[in-house]
Amino acid sequence: MKLKSIRPAFVSFVLRYRVPFAILLGVLLVAYPWIVRNPYLLRVATNVGIAIILASSLNIIIGFSGLFSLGHAAFYGIGAYTSALLATRLGVPFWLGFPAAGIVAGLFGTFIGFATLRLRAVFLAFTTLGFGEITRIVILNWRDFTRGPLGIAGIPVPRLFGWSFTREANYYLILLLCAAVILFVYRIYHSRLGRALIAIREDETAARSMGINVFGYKILAFTIACTIAGLAGSFFAHFQRYVSADSFVADESFRIITMVALGGTGSITGPIVGAMILELFPEVFGFLAGYRQVIYGAVLITVIVLKPGGIVGVKGVFEKPRATRRSWIAQALLPRFNGGTR
Amino acid sequence: MLFVQQLINGIAQGSLFALLAISFAIVYGVMRLVNFATGSLYMIGAFSGFFIVRYVVRDVFVAIFAGAVAGYIVAFVLEKLAFKALRGVARIASLICTIGFSVFLNELAAVLFGSEVKSMPAFYGQTAFRITGVAVSWLQVVMVATAATVLIILQLFIYKTKMGLAIRTVSLDYRTAALMGINVDRTISIAFSIAGAMAGIAGVLAAVYYNAVAFNMGNLPGLKSFSAAVFGGLTSIPGAIVGGYLLGIIENFGVQIISTGYRDIIGFIVLVAFLLFRPRGILGRKTSM
Numbered sequence: 001m002k003l004k005s006i007r008p009a010f011v012s013f014v015l016r017y018r019v020p021f022a023i024l025l026g027v028l029l030v031a032y033p034w035i036v037r038n039p040y041l042l043r044v045a046t047n048v049g050i051a052i053i054l055a056s057s058l059n060i061i062i063g064f065s066g067l068f069s070l071g072h073a074a075f076y077g078i079g080a081y082t083s084a085l086l087a088t089r090l091g092v093p094f095w096l097g098f099p100a101a102g103i104v105a106g107l108f109g110t111f112i113g114f115a116t117l118r119l120r121a122v123f124l125a126f127t128t129l130g131f132g133e134i135t136r137i138v139i140l141n142w143r144d145f146t147r148g149p150l151g152i153a154g155i156p157v158p159r160l161f162g163w164s165f166t167r168e169a170n171y172y173l174i175l176l177l178c179a180a181v182i183l184f185v186y187r188i189y190h191s192r193l194g195r196a197l198i199a200i201r202e203d204e205t206a207a208r209s210m211g212i213n214v215f216g217y218k219i220l221a222f223t224i225a226c227t228i229a230g231l232a233g234s235f236f237a238h239f240q241r242y243v244s245a246d247s248f249v250a251d252e253s254f255r256i257i258t259m260v261a262l263g264g265t266g267s268i269t270g271p272i273v274g275a276m277i278l279e280l281f282p283e284v285f286g287f288l289a290g291y292r293q294v295i296y297g298a299v300l301i302t303v304i305v306l307k308p309g310g311i312v313g314v315k316g317v318f319e320k321p322r323a324t325r326r327s328w329i330a331q332a333l334l335p336r337f338n339g340g341t342r
Numbered sequence: 343m344l345f346v347q348q349l350i351n352g353i354a355q356g357s358l359f360a361l362l363a364i365s366f367a368i369v370y371g372v373m374r375l376v377n378f379a380t381g382s383l384y385m386i387g388a389f390s391g392f393f394i395v396r397y398v399v400r401d402v403f404v405a406i407f408a409g410a411v412a413g414y415i416v417a418f419v420l421e422k423l424a425f426k427a428l429r430g431v432a433r434i435a436s437l438i439c440t441i442g443f444s445v446f447l448n449e450l451a452a453v454l455f456g457s458e459v460k461s462m463p464a465f466y467g468q469t470a471f472r473i474t475g476v477a478v479s480w481l482q483v484v485m486v487a488t489a490a491t492v493l494i495i496l497q498l499f500i501y502k503t504k505m506g507l508a509i510r511t512v513s514l515d516y517r518t519a520a521l522m523g524i525n526v527d528r529t530i531s532i533a534f535s536i537a538g539a540m541a542g543i544a545g546v547l548a549a550v551y552y553n554a555v556a557f558n559m560g561n562l563p564g565l566k567s568f569s570a571a572v573f574g575g576l577t578s579i580p581g582a583i584v585g586g587y588l589l590g591i592i593e594n595f596g597v598q599i600i601s602t603g604y605r606d607i608i609g610f611i612v613l614v615a616f617l618l619f620r621p622r623g624i625l626g627r628k629t630s631m
Contacts, residue, residue, distance in 0.1 A: 062434060115618055123617065125376065126572045129565065130610040141603040250565065254378075254441050261438040290453050297446025301439055305427050308435035 029175060033168045042167050046239060048279045049174035050232050053181045055259035055271035057228035063266035064194060065221045066201030068125035071132030072256045075105040075226040077248025079233025084152045084243045094158035098234045105230020106223050113219040132250050139245040151244025155237050170239050181228060186268050197221055262303055264310030273312055346476045348594040354482040356590025357489035361544035362567035363582035368537040371513035371577040372530050375433060378440040380541050381564025382447035387413045387542025388549040388559060392462055402465050406488060406546045413542020418535040452557040459556040462549045485547050492543055493583060509533045562606060569610055
């Protein structure tokens with residue numbers, strides 16, 4: 001697709017020296033705890049890491065496969081509660097609870113996928129939205145099991161050979177997880193699976209006629225994304241040491257979608273940028289107090305209207321068709337393979 | 343006795359859900375977009391009704407009219423500001439925009455009017471008549487009658503006027519509609535605004551029914567009536583009406599049978615289970631979209 005793309009000078013400068021830049025970025029990230037020496041900033045960085053994992057995993061669903069999931073926070077929450085309950089009730093260490101959380105969240109994802117992915121796209125949106133509410137309300141009402149609105153407190157921090165993780169260790173753990181997830185998503189994008197998903201996103205009928213198992217690939221993508229969200233939930237539970245249903249409401253799902261869409265749907269860097277913006281926005285604009293959310297809404301709308309594909313959007317279905325002087329309806333009326341980019 | 347009581351409550355609440363579900367169905371019909379700002383338009387309708395009753399005249403019908411006008415105007419502005427620019431782009435952009443508007447409008451209302459719950463004056467508290475000993479208040483009668491009137495006017499508009507014909511055509515196939523000389527932009531804009539008016543009316547009715555107005559009052563009814571709209575097939579207005587009333591009734595019976603803690607998801611569970619067996623809803627079109 002990139003036959004002749006015009007990039008801003010800054011971007012092409014970064015791209016030309018990408019290896020030194022990557023090394024510099026890596027060194028900065030590793031040295032971060034020693035640079036800031038501030039527990040609060042370390043905590044913010046860890047939260048950004050969790051957000052990056054969530055947004056990158058949701059990007060597999062929304063960006064690569066073109067499906068709408070409005071309940072990503074539910075899978076995150078299921079992961080967090082699985083890990084928290086295993087640790088507090090059965091004394092299972094983090095290193096076992098962590099994969100268990102991923103598996104449980106992934107199983108729920110497979111189940112939802114099986115029920116809805118054969119139907120029209122909007123049903124997945126509806127069912128995941130409903131599933132999110134159901135998860136939240138079951139957590140609140142099933143007091144014997146989840147302690148209801150009280151939440152679960154006193155979740156142990158991860159331990160390794162008898163040594164409890166400090167804040168710095170948690171930061172390095174999330175840094176490692178982030179790097180692994182980003183690499184994994186990158187590898188998916190350039191794999192057979194990624195190509196199949198993108199083919200499905202661009203034109204499902206054409207993909208099917210090429211022999212792609214549309215339903216199977218959709219379920220696979222959905223399950224992978226839900227598993228990663230569950231893993232992020234497990235880390236969150238052991239890092240925060242307290243979980244309650246309030247962290248996994250529909251607003252949180254919308255926040256994760258916003259990260260993906262604001263940053264750039266379907267690109268690898270987009271969700272990372274979006275997650276950083278959304279996590280850091282309240283920190284930077286804390287002085288606005290009550291007006292913060294209003295401004296956040298206004299900024300979101302402005303960015304999407306001006307740049308529908310997101311800040312670092314990729315070309316394809318998420319961008320406007322080539323800018324011409326024709327109106328949108330004239331564009332839509334153009335024959336499919338004759339002029340329009342879609 | 344209890345059965346009749348729950349049925350009456352269910353029908354009264356169902357009127358609210360039906361109006362909101364229609365709002366979803368109209369927008370989805372013409373734009374293939376789930377409008378998550380519907381709950382905010384409902385809240386705006388409720389606030390405008392509240393201010394009319396509080397400072398201008400103490401009359402429910404004026405308040406309902408004001409709610410409809412406010413919903414129409416705000417929806418019109420939203421459409422012009424954002425969704426018009428996003429036509430022909432992937433739908434996720436518009437979807438994110440509706441989420442953005444929902445946050446923006448709710449928080450703006452919280453900043454302007456305060457985040458506490460305000461109490462709406464009560465109307466028509468007296469008993470209208472009794473069915474097997476169960477009192478039905480005038481308010482419940484007014485609600486159902488208002489909803490019915492609005493629905494009839496809307497049906498007449500959609501099926502008897504030229505604009506209604508245009509809306510139906512655009513919702514079937516906007517490309518063909520454009521080739522037939524219909525101004526698609528204008529049709530979508532009007533349909534979106536009418537959907538806003540529906541949400542506004544529902545908001546005023548809800549404010550009167552629950553005696554409360556708050557900045558976040560639209561969130562939960564918005565999500566729930568979306569499920570009612572899906573249940574009705576998502577593009578069908580009669581389907582949305584049936585879905586809305588059924589959701590109201592199922593919810594009230596469910597609370598009676600199961601527990602109040604699960605109130606907000608009973609409808610969801612029933613509707614999801616139903617959709618697994620009949621994915622196109624009760625009155626949905628056969629073609630897949």
